[in-house]
Amino acid sequence: MTTRPLPDNGSPPDPRTSDPDSASNSSGRYVYCIVKGSEPVNLGRIGIEGNEVYTIPYNDLCALVHSCPPEPYQSQDQEIVKGWIVTHQKVVDAAWERFGIVLPMGFDTIIRCNKVSDPEENMRRWLKEDYGNLKAKMDKVRGRAEYGVQVFWDSRVMAQKITEESLEIKKLEEEVKSKPRGLAYMYRQKLENLLKKEMEKQADRYFKEFYERIKQYVDDLRVDKTKKAEDENKLMLMNLSCLLPKGGSKRLGYELEKIDALEGFSVRFTGPWPPYSFV
Amino acid sequence: MEPQRNTNATLVDLLDRVLDKGLVIHADLIVSVAGIPLIGVNLRAALAGMETMLKYGIMQAWDERIRAWERNYRSKKESSLIQGEEIILRMLGSYYSSKGIYTAWRYGHFYLTTDRLLLYHGDFGEVLFETPLEKIKVLVIRKAKHFTEKEREELCLLLEGNKVARLSALDVNQLKEAIEKRMKELGLALEQDPALPAFEERAAEFLAEGERVICSGKMWYLMDSEGITDSAWSPGYLYLTDKRLCWWYDFEQRLPLEIPTGDLLTFARETRDLSPGLKKKKVLDVIYAVNGTRRLASFSGDALEEWDQILKSIITGRGVSPIDEETETCPQCGRTASIKELLEQGCPRCGWVSPKMEKAVVSG
Numbered sequence: 001m002t003t004r005p006l007p008d009n010g011s012p013p014d015p016r017t018s019d020p021d022s023a024s025n026s027s028g029r030y031v032y033c034i035v036k037g038s039e040p041v042n043l044g045r046i047g048i049e050g051n052e053v054y055t056i057p058y059n060d061l062c063a064l065v066h067s068c069p070p071e072p073y074q075s076q077d078q079e080i081v082k083g084w085i086v087t088h089q090k091v092v093d094a095a096w097e098r099f100g101i102v103l104p105m106g107f108d109t110i111i112r113c114n115k116v117s118d119p120e121e122n123m124r125r126w127l128k129e130d131y132g133n134l135k136a137k138m139d140k141v142r143g144r145a146e147y148g149v150q151v152f153w154d155s156r157v158m159a160q161k162i163t164e165e166s167l168e169i170k171k172l173e174e175e176v177k178s179k180p181r182g183l184a185y186m187y188r189q190k191l192e193n194l195l196k197k198e199m200e201k202q203a204d205r206y207f208k209e210f211y212e213r214i215k216q217y218v219d220d221l222r223v224d225k226t227k228k229a230e231d232e233n234k235l236m237l238m239n240l241s242c243l244l245p246k247g248g249s250k251r252l253g254y255e256l257e258k259i260d261a262l263e264g265f266s267v268r269f270t271g272p273w274p275p276y277s278f279v
Numbered sequence: 280m281e282p283q284r285n286t287n288a289t290l291v292d293l294l295d296r297v298l299d300k301g302l303v304i305h306a307d308l309i310v311s312v313a314g315i316p317l318i319g320v321n322l323r324a325a326l327a328g329m330e331t332m333l334k335y336g337i338m339q340a341w342d343e344r345i346r347a348w349e350r351n352y353r354s355k356k357e358s359s360l361i362q363g364e365e366i367i368l369r370m371l372g373s374y375y376s377s378k379g380i381y382t383a384w385r386y387g388h389f390y391l392t393t394d395r396l397l398l399y400h401g402d403f404g405e406v407l408f409e410t411p412l413e414k415i416k417v418l419v420i421r422k423a424k425h426f427t428e429k430e431r432e433e434l435c436l437l438l439e440g441n442k443v444a445r446l447s448a449l450d451v452n453q454l455k456e457a458i459e460k461r462m463k464e465l466g467l468a469l470e471q472d473p474a475l476p477a478f479e480e481r482a483a484e485f486l487a488e489g490e491r492v493i494c495s496g497k498m499w500y501l502m503d504s505e506g507i508t509d510s511a512w513s514p515g516y517l518y519l520t521d522k523r524l525c526w527w528y529d530f531e532q533r534l535p536l537e538i539p540t541g542d543l544l545t546f547a548r549e550t551r552d553l554s555p556g557l558k559k560k561k562v563l564d565v566i567y568a569v570n571g572t573r574r575l576a577s578f579s580g581d582a583l584e585e586w587d588q589i590l591k592s593i594i595t596g597r598g599v600s601p602i603d604e605e606t607e608t609c610p611q612c613g614r615t616a617s618i619k620e621l622l623e624q625g626c627p628r629c630g631w632v633s634p635k636m637e638k639a640v641v642s643g
Contacts, residue, residue, distance in 0.1 A: 034302065082290075085297050106301030126304060137302075147282050148292050200614075204628045207612075211629075223629045224295070225613040238612070241296075253280040260280065270292045271282040276300035 028070030029056070029063075029111045029119045032091045033274070034127075034134055035099035037062045046094060048073065048087045056120055058127035061134055064095050065123070070112035092274050101138050104274040137279050144219060145246035146278060147271030149256065151210055151237045152229060155199070157264030162198045169194055207238050210259060217252040218242040222277045234266070241277035364392035368457045372448030374398050374408040389448055391457050398446075408446070412462050414439040417470050418455055437470075443486055485527065485534050486520065493519045494589055498580040499553075500526045502535055512553055517578060519589060524565070526578075536576060542568045546590050548583055563587065 030048065038060045047053040051066035075081050088107055096102045111126075113119045127134065163169055172194060176187040215221060220243040226236040244252060253269065260267040283289050368391040373384040385407045387400035396415075398408040417437035422430050434451040436444040448454045462469060486492070498517035504510040516527045524543060526536040546565045552558045563578045563586055578586075607618045612629035625632040 031304070085294060088297055089293055103302045106299070106303075107297045109301070109304060111304070146296070200627075203614075207628045223612050223631075225608075225611070227613075241300075249282055253282070257280045267280065268288075269280050269282045270289050271284060273284075273293070273296055276296040279300075279302040 025069045026067040027113045027119060028068045029065040029123060030068050030073075031105050031109045031111060031123075032064045032066075032088060033095050033105055034103040034138075035062050035064055035095050036060060036101050036138060037099055043091075043094060043098075046087075046091055048084050048091075053091055056123045056127075058124045059131065061127055061131070061138075062099075063123050063127060064091070065111075068110065070110060070119075072108045072110060096274055101142050102274050103134065103137050103141070103279045104276050106276070140220075141243065141275040141278055143245055144243050144275060145272030146275045147242045147244065147249055147252070147269065148273070149214060149238075149240045149242055149252075150268040150270075151206075151259060152234045152266045152268070153203070153206070153237050154264045154266075155233050155235050158199055158202065159195060161264070162195060162202060166194075166198055169198070203237055210238060211240075213255055213259070214240065214242065214252065217255055218244045220278060224277075237265075243275060243278045246272050364394055367391045367393065367461055368454065370448050370450065370454055372398060372446060372454070375445040375447075376407070384447065389446075389454060391454070391461065393461070396458060408444065410436070410438055410444070412458070412465060413467055415458070415462065415467070415469065418458060420451055420455060442491070485525070487522070491521045493521060494586075495519065496580065496582055496586075498526065498578045500528075500536065501553075501577040502528070512557070512579065517580075517586075519593075524567075524590075526576075538565075538567045538576070540593055543590065543594055544568055544573065545594065546587070548587055553579060565590070 030051075032047075032053065035055070037055060038057050039055075040057055041055045041062070043053040043064075045052050047066035049068075051068065053064060053066050055062035055064055073081075073084055085107055092102060092104045111119050111122050113122065117125070169191065172187065172191050176191065211221075211223075222241045224239040224241055226239045229236055242252065249269075249271070256267045256269055259265055368389070370389045370391075371386070372389040373386045376385050385398075385400070387398045387405075387407050390397050390399060395409060395411045397406055397410075399406055415436055415438060417435075419435050419437075420432050421435060423433045431447065432451045434446040434448065434455055436446065438444060446454075459469065495516060495518040497514070499512045499514055500517070501510055502513045513528060513530070515529055518525050518527065519540075521540075523540055524536075524538045525534050527533075528535050544566045546563060548561065548563050550559055550561055553560050553562070560579050561583050563583050565576045565578070566573055567576065568574070605618050606615045607621055608615050609621060609626040609629065609631050611631040612626060614626060614628040616627060620627065621631075622633055622636070625636065
């Protein structure tokens with residue numbers, strides 16, 4: 001049985017008289033994810049700010065939501081936002097456990113009512129319109145999870161290797177020795193630029209190689225933007241999101257160990273996550 | 280290798296996914312979420328540590344809690360500053376800062392730790408100068424006169440990237456020895472070339488903070504007549520930095536000539552007589568602009584051919600189209616590449632192509 005929060009009486013609020021300060025308004029629906037199921041279900045007060053989480057079904061798909069004012073959750077307080085996000089993920093996890101397949105939404109996806117229909121109607125209408133697409137996505141992620149793979153390299157180790165192996169750099173180093181002292185600075189500048197270019201090229205080569213190797217052990221993968229590491233010598237070379245059977249990461253893990261063992265490289269392996277990157 | 284999930288470190292991985300990814304519902308049904316990216320960035324910064332946030336200069340309206348945190352943080356910074364490092368030496372001292380119009384000696388305490396040298400002003404909670412020991416290339420003590428003050432000793436550092444730092448301290452010799460000792464323990468080599476320190480000391484006199492010397496050398500310059508003296512060939516040092524071409528007159532310890540690199544117009548080399556006594560000398564004439572008029576600077580000395588090359592690359596280098604030089608990050612993997620390459624060939628690392636290019640490939 002569905003227990004709906006009281007303030008919403010089911011009919012759409014008149015937009016002309018809507019109170020802009022809608023703190024007491026519950027005409028929005030915060031969507032956590034889409035799951036497989038056809039019965040209305042209530043998961044209890046596990047949502048953000050202790051809200052009740054329940055499903056809005058259409059056919060054999062449900063949206064998992066809680067009722068809220070039709071405005072995004074925002075705060076200057078980092079601790080509060082962190083808390084919301086962790087709760088969001090907890091709800092998605094609970095749904096994953098319970099329903100088996102989830103299509104997770106990002107934080108702060110809130111459906112509102114419009115002039116014609118209430119938010120529940122809107123939700124059902126959207127589920128209907130996008131039904132084919134949503135079912136296809138469900139098939140794609142069934143039994144699978146997302147894993148994060150990040151490869152780092154130590155820029156000092158790499159610079160050393162390249163300096164030893166590049167003929168062009170060796171030649172330039174020899175030239176520097178024979179130049180008058182003042183000009184040596186300009187040549188050193190040239191050397192630095194050359195080294196930088198070589199490192200970029202080398203990084204490209206490694207990226208492509210590792211990508212091909214990792215691809216063999218996953219069902220799908222996405223390239224994400226690299227991020228700054230805390231250590232200024234460690235550079236992130238690649239940041240991937242991989243889709244593979246949940247709990248079936250052994251072969252991928254083994255391959256990543258091989259990469260981690262290479263001199264100057266290190267790997268971060270995270271997950272399993274709900275398939276955020278593949279919906 | 281096993282995947283990690285519920286550690287402190289993986290919170291950022293979770294954030295990236297919940298904030299940037301997930302199923303998207305089309306615009307007309309959802310509430311505007313314009314504020315979200317800002318929260319995302321700030322939160323990531325907060326997780327990475329307040330220090331990173333300050334480093335990235337993220338501006339925001341901080342509420343009182345965060346402002347109070349910052350006050351507390353700054354007062355605790357000294358003790359947390361040196362976390363994990365041992366303090367080898369602490370000494371009162373100063374650093375010559377030439378940032379913009381504020382040129383002065385700034386005072387604080389030097390801390391030589393196991394990994395770096397820093398100058399810290401406790402009351403303001405400010406780090407006035409800092410360098411990891413591995414970036415020190417040359418250490419030299421020189422005598423310097425400061426206006427009407429008597430001569431005193433200064434410690435000059437040449438750092439990686441051709442940066443020069445001038446330091447003064449209660450006992451510069453003790454400071455220098457302590458730094459050298461620690462660097463030796465770390466296996467770091469200091470350059471021993473005796474001539475090198477000589478002209479870097481000179482450069483320290485006039486280099487602005489962050490200015491880099493590209494090349495320099497001994498050079499005679501035909502100085503303009505000043506008052507009763509005729510123009511005369513004088514010995515000194517020519518410096519080309521990333522901002523200007525200038526000539527240092529050692530005898531008077533000043534820069535009679537200073538040309539921003541943008542004002543260099545052209546140059547030529549020839550052989551001519553400099554004076555009755557100096558015949559057939561190689562000369563480098565540099566023509567530059569000052570307020571719309573053209574001026575000539577003449578130099579004579581060694582390595583003119585190389586100066587020729589360098590000046591040529593500076594002057595012709597300016598003709599390079601900005602598109603070729605300007606870089607951008609690939610929207611997919613974040614690799615930096617020139618805008619031209621990204622648009623015309625795609626990302627050399629992950630293969631991303633711009634939508635325009637994709638269309639062209641499909642239809643072409």
